[in-house]
Amino acid sequence: MLQDGISCYDGNKKENFTLRAHILAWTGDLPALSKVLYLTGHNSYSGCRFCNLQGTLNETNKHVYYPLQQGIDPKQLPI
Structure with missing residues (x-):
């Protein structure tokens, strides 16, 4: 239907047209966009829908952090 139109x-003008x-943009809060666009949530390794930033898991509280520099030891992150 998108290709053919309606x-x-x-x-x-009193005439028919096709x-x-x-859809050019879709907005909403992160849980809504995650569901509509089939994205992972905000506490995942790839939580950003615009970039390729990878998160780092902190074993202490099981939370994924996004450090400004890649390759940081998760045990050295501030809680």
């Missing part, structure tokens, strides 16, 4: 009527619409 037949619509223009009341101003309507084609595409």
